[in-house]
Amino acid sequence: MRAIGVDETTKDLQVIDLPTPEPGPGEVRIKVAAAAVNRADLMQRQGLYPPPAGASPIMGLEVSGTVDAVGPGVELEPGDEVCALMAGGGYAEYAIAPAAQCLPVPAGVSLIDAAALPEVACTVYSNIVTEAGLQPGETLLIHGGGSGIGTHGIQLAKALGATVAVTVGSEFKAERCRELGADIVINYREQDYAEVLENRVDVILDIMGAKYLPGNVRALATLGRLVIIGMQGGVEGTLNIATLLGKRGRVSATNLRNRPATGPHSKAEVVAGVRENVWPLVAAGAVRPVVSTRLPLAEAAAAQDLLNSADSVGKVLLTP
Ligand SMILES: NC(=O)c1ccc[n+]([C@@H]2O[C@H](COP(=O)([O-])OP(=O)(O)OC[C@H]3O[C@@H](n4cnc5c(N)ncnc54)[C@H](OP(=O)(O)O)[C@@H]3O)[C@@H](O)[C@H]2O)c1
Numbered sequence: 207m208r209a210i211g212v213d214e215t216t217k218d219l220q221v222i223d224l225p226t227p228e229p230g231p232g233e234v235r236i237k238v239a240a241a242a243v244n245r246a247d248l249m250q251r252q253g254l255y256p257p258p259a260g261a262s263p264i265m266g267l268e269v270s271g272t273v274d275a276v277g278p279g280v281e282l283e284p285g286d287e288v289c290a291l292m293a294g295g296g297y298a299e300y301a302i303a304p305a306a307q308c309l310p311v312p313a314g315v316s317l318i319d320a321a322a323l324p325e326v327a328c329t330v331y332s333n334i335v336t337e338a339g340l341q342p343g344e345t346l347l348i349h350g351g352g353s354g355i356g357t358h359g360i361q362l363a364k365a366l367g368a369t370v371a372v373t374v375g376s377e378f379k380a381e382r383c384r385e386l387g388a389d390i391v392i393n394y395r396e397q398d399y400a401e402v403l404e405n406r407v408d409v410i411l412d413i414m415g416a417k418y419l420p421g422n423v424r425a426l427a428t429l430g431r432l433v434i435i436g437m438q439g440g441v442e443g444t445l446n447i448a449t450l451l452g453k454r455g456r457v458s459a460t461n462l463r464n465r466p467a468t469g470p471h472s473k474a475e476v477v478a479g480v481r482e483n484v485w486p487l488v489a490a491g492a493v494r495p496v497v498s499t500r501l502p503l504a505e506a507a508a509a510q511d512l513l514n515s516a517d518s519v520g521k522v523l524l525t526p
Pocket of ligand 1: 243244245246325329349350351352353354355356373374375376379394413414434435436437438460461462463513514515516517520
C-alpha cells in the first residue's frame with residue numbers, strides 16, 4: 207500500500223510502499239477514505255512527539271473509511287463505514303484501528319468528512335465534559351477558536367447550553383467562530399483576553415500552556431477549571447497559587463494519545479462517551495465537522511504547511 211513516510215535527515219515527506227497491515231485481535235483494517243492532519247503530526251515529523259510503544263510509526267491519528275478486514279473478537283463487519291481514533295498509521299491507504307475506537311459515520315456526514323471528527327470530538331468531550339464538568343449556563347473560554355479543536359468545541363459547548371468565548375488571531379477566524387455560535391470573540395492581537403474576561407470564566411480549554419497560564423488563572427471565576435491540552439506557548443509557566451486558591455480553582459492537564467486503549471480513563475472509554483453523548487448531536491446537525499481543505503494523500507506536506515499557517519479554519523483532510 208502507499209503511505210507517507212518522513213525522511214530521517216531532511217524531514218521531508220515522501221510517498222513510500224509498505225506491506226498492507228493485518229488486523230490483530232480486537233482490531234479492524236480500514237480502507238482509508240480520508241485521514242485528518244493534526245498538529246501532533248507536525249511535532250512527530252520533527253521527532254518531538256514519538257508514537258507510543260506499539261503504535262504505527264506512520265503519522266495520522268484519525269481516519270474515516272470502510273472496514274476491509276477484521277481480527278478475532280470484533281463485531282464490526284467488512285463493508286461497515288466508520289471513523290476511528292488511532293495512536294498512528296492514518297497517512298496510508300489502509301490503517302489498523304482497535305474496534306473499540308471506531309465510531310459509525312454519523313447520519314448526514316459524508317464518509318470523507320467523518321475523518322474530521324474523532325480526534326476533536328474525543329479531545330473536546332473528554333476535557334470540557336468529563337474533566338471539567340461544564341454545566342449549562344456556565345462560560346467556557348477556548349483558546350484558538352478557529353482550530354480543529356476550537357471549531358468543534360464552540361459547537362459542542364453551545365449545544366450543551368454554555369456561553370462560549372474564544373481567542374483568535376485574525377478577523378477572518380473571528381467571523382467563522384461567530385458563525386459557529388461563539389458569543390464572545392477576542393482577537394488576541396488587539397485585546398488582552400485576561401483583562402476582558404477577568405474572574406468570569408468557569409472552564410478554560412487551553413492550547414497555549416506556559417504563556418497563557420497567568421492570564422488563564424486571572425480569567426477564572428470562583429470554582430473555575432483550567433484544562434491544559436497544548437503547549438504551543440511553552441512548557442514552564444508561573445502559577446499564582448494565591449489567586450488560584452482564592453478562587454478555589456483547579457488546573458489540570460490531559461493527553462488523549464497516551465491514554466491506554468482499554469480500562470479506566472482509556473481511549474475506549476472516551477470513544478464510548480462520545481458515541482453516547484456527542485454523536486446524537488452530530489446526527490441532529492447541532493455539531494458539524496468543520497473542514498478547511500481536502501488534499502490528495504501525496505500532498506501531505508502541503509496539508510501540514512496549511513495547518514501550520516494562519517489560513518486554515520477547522521480540519522485539513524488527506525484523501526488516498
Ligand atoms: N492533549 C490532547 O489530548 C490534545 C489532543 C488534540 C489536540 N491537542 C492540542 O490542541 C491544539 C489544537 O490542535 P488542532 O489540531 O486543533 O490545531 P490547529 O488546528 O493547528 O490549531 C492551532 C491554533 O492555535 C492558534 N493559536 C496560535 N497562537 C495563539 C495564541 N497566542 N492564542 C490563541 N490561539 C493561538 C491558531 O489560531 P490563530 O491563527 O487564530 O492564532 C490555531 O487555530 C494543539 O496545540 C494540539 O497539540 C491536544
